[in-house]
Amino acid sequence: MFTAQTQLRVRYGETDQMGVVYHGNYALYFEIARTEALRQIDVTYRSLEENGIMMPVVNLTVNYKKPAKYDDLLTIKSIFKVMPTVKTIVEYEVYNEADELLCTGQTTLVFVDMKTNKVTRCPQKLIDIFTPFFEDRS
Amino acid sequence: MFTAQTQLRVRYGETDQMGVVYHGNYALYFEIARTEALRQIDVTYRSLEENGIMMPVVNLTVNYKKPAKYDDLLTIKSIFKVMPTVKTIVEYEVYNEADELLCTGQTTLVFVDMKTNKVTRCPQKLIDIFTPFFEDRS
Amino acid sequence: MFTAQTQLRVRYGETDQMGVVYHGNYALYFEIARTEALRQIDVTYRSLEENGIMMPVVNLTVNYKKPAKYDDLLTIKSIFKVMPTVKTIVEYEVYNEADELLCTGQTTLVFVDMKTNKVTRCPQKLIDIFTPFFEDRS
Amino acid sequence: MFTAQTQLRVRYGETDQMGVVYHGNYALYFEIARTEALRQIDVTYRSLEENGIMMPVVNLTVNYKKPAKYDDLLTIKSIFKVMPTVKTIVEYEVYNEADELLCTGQTTLVFVDMKTNKVTRCPQKLIDIFTPFFEDRS
Numbered sequence: 079m080f081t082a083q084t085q086l087r088v089r090y091g092e093t094d095q096m097g098v099v100y101h102g103n104y105a106l107y108f109e110i111a112r113t114e115a116l117r118q119i120d121v122t123y124r125s126l127e128e129n130g131i132m133m134p135v136v137n138l139t140v141n142y143k144k145p146a147k148y149d150d151l152l153t154i155k156s157i158f159k160v161m162p163t164v165k166t167i168v169e170y171e172v173y174n175e176a177d178e179l180l181c182t183g184q185t186t187l188v189f190v191d192m193k194t195n196k197v198t199r200c201p202q203k204l205i206d207i208f209t210p211f212f213e214d215r216s
Numbered sequence: 217m218f219t220a221q222t223q224l225r226v227r228y229g230e231t232d233q234m235g236v237v238y239h240g241n242y243a244l245y246f247e248i249a250r251t252e253a254l255r256q257i258d259v260t261y262r263s264l265e266e267n268g269i270m271m272p273v274v275n276l277t278v279n280y281k282k283p284a285k286y287d288d289l290l291t292i293k294s295i296f297k298v299m300p301t302v303k304t305i306v307e308y309e310v311y312n313e314a315d316e317l318l319c320t321g322q323t324t325l326v327f328v329d330m331k332t333n334k335v336t337r338c339p340q341k342l343i344d345i346f347t348p349f350f351e352d353r354s
Numbered sequence: 355m356f357t358a359q360t361q362l363r364v365r366y367g368e369t370d371q372m373g374v375v376y377h378g379n380y381a382l383y384f385e386i387a388r389t390e391a392l393r394q395i396d397v398t399y400r401s402l403e404e405n406g407i408m409m410p411v412v413n414l415t416v417n418y419k420k421p422a423k424y425d426d427l428l429t430i431k432s433i434f435k436v437m438p439t440v441k442t443i444v445e446y447e448v449y450n451e452a453d454e455l456l457c458t459g460q461t462t463l464v465f466v467d468m469k470t471n472k473v474t475r476c477p478q479k480l481i482d483i484f485t486p487f488f489e490d491r492s
Numbered sequence: 493m494f495t496a497q498t499q500l501r502v503r504y505g506e507t508d509q510m511g512v513v514y515h516g517n518y519a520l521y522f523e524i525a526r527t528e529a530l531r532q533i534d535v536t537y538r539s540l541e542e543n544g545i546m547m548p549v550v551n552l553t554v555n556y557k558k559p560a561k562y563d564d565l566l567t568i569k570s571i572f573k574v575m576p577t578v579k580t581i582v583e584y585e586v587y588n589e590a591d592e593l594l595c596t597g598q599t600t601l602v603f604v605d606m607k608t609n610k611v612t613r614c615p616q617k618l619i620d621i622f623t624p625f626f627e628d629r630s
Contacts, residue, residue, distance in 0.1 A: 100367045105240030106503060137278070138240075138278045139276070227382060227385065228385055233510075244365060247367060286400060382516050412556050414554045415551075415553045418549060
């Protein structure tokens with residue numbers, strides 16, 4: 079399993095007239111969380127695209143428990159429970175500064191070869207980086 | 217069952233550098249679809265809030281099948297399969313002009329009394345409007 | 355002079371916790387207004403890009419007078435006062451249903467050849483379409 | 493004069509199909525820049541609103557020079573050249589990691605009493621904090 083945490087601060091423009099973060103913005107928060115998770119193991123999504131691999135989201139689920147508010151400093155935990163194959167599943171947990179769980183979610187992303195526009199396997203370089211996190215510890 | 221259709225055109229600012237609609241924007245598209253569905257039966261979400269009822273989204277699911285592109289005129293079908301209670305579930309289907317199914321999704325919204333900030337039952341006025349769509353046709 | 359009007363309805367996700375449209379969203383509203391203005395004379399921005407011309411915004415000005423609110427049906431007037439050259443200037447006026455002027459603004463866009471990434475002249479096809487609106491009426 | 497710098501990383505959802513940051517997003521970037529500038533002198537915009545003062549933007553100007561790209565780490569300089577009165581003017585300069593000036597801009601914000609919804613003077617607490625930056629150095 080690979081987990082990572084990132085923090086972000088709620089922007090004014092991300093709130094709506096309920097006085098809380100607009101629910102649609104969590105897709106963006108999850109994007110930031112998984113991007114920063116990968117950066118922590120020296121993978122940038124930018125370099126993936128520069129190498130001809132893009133990772134569109136094919137499924138998104140969000141469960142809203144408590145609202146996030148303007149200027150809240152959120153902590154988002156990204157959890158990769160299974161080794162990437164042609165797809166990768168990431169789970170998310172969003173916490174506020176009082177350590178309350180505000181939201182959970184999950185995205186499934188697939189690896190797509192930008193030349194052929196077809197689904198492809200996770201690049202070997204990424205496999206090599208992920209493998210130590212998924213080795214049997216028994 | 218109550219179903220309704222609405223159309224919207226993809227804005228430039230809603231695309232991302234993959235050249236398609238940013239996946240996070242479908243939450244906004246679904247919001248428009250259900251708002252316009254309700255407007256077709258003379259219910260405005262604005263009037264609900266003015267009467268002290270808000271409807272936060274507690275769950276969102278999106279399944280992405282094909283990308284929507286800039287300037288596409290999308291048709292979004294909203295499907296209310298069950299009578300609202302303290303919550304309402306809406307399903308969505310997004311089609312492009314070639315009638316291809318691009319995306320499906322679902323949201324669960326709860327009725328919240330804005331004074332007490334507690335979950336409440338669907339307002340009677342709304343029940344009365346919805347009832348004819350859910351009557352036994354046997 | 356070429357002027358055109360388009361309407362759009364304020365989305366929930368476009369409001370912020372002040373209970374009004376987030377000020378940053380007017381750039382998006384102006385984009386819609388000029389796109390629809392062009393569509394009214396049978397020009398689509400999509401087709402311009404498909405023909406290798408893009409039109410990045412190089413200057414944006416917005417003057418906020420009164421707030422737009424959720425679910426407001428806005429009317430946006432786009433005004434092209436001068437013939438496009440290598441650039442085009444569009445002015446905007448945003449009105450609500452009570453015909454109050456909420457906001458004015460202006461954008462300057464340049465024509466860019468997508469192959470060379472250099473500024474280029476307004477395509478002849480567009481010149482031909484615009485010319486009748488700017489002919490001397492004296 | 494009071495100046496401050498803040499950094500932010502371009503999100504995928506902030507790009508458009510030109511492959512660069514959507515021009516409308518700079519309003520959001522400026523909002524972050526001035527908020528973080530104020531935080532550096534121990535003023536949070538959140539606390540202003542909690543004390544009944546909001547600061548709507550009444551004018552926004554943006555000059556786009558070069559595009560910002562996905563994953564760019566931007567540095568935004570906020571410049572307060574004059575003491576706040578009933579309004580405050582903030583200028584912005586956006587730089588990328590190569591220290592190229594991508595964009596400049598300006599916002600004018602007014603202080604509004606949230607109870608009366610009228611323009612009001614800059615709160616004394618803020619005046620006290622700002623004063624040392626604007627004292628005559630002659």
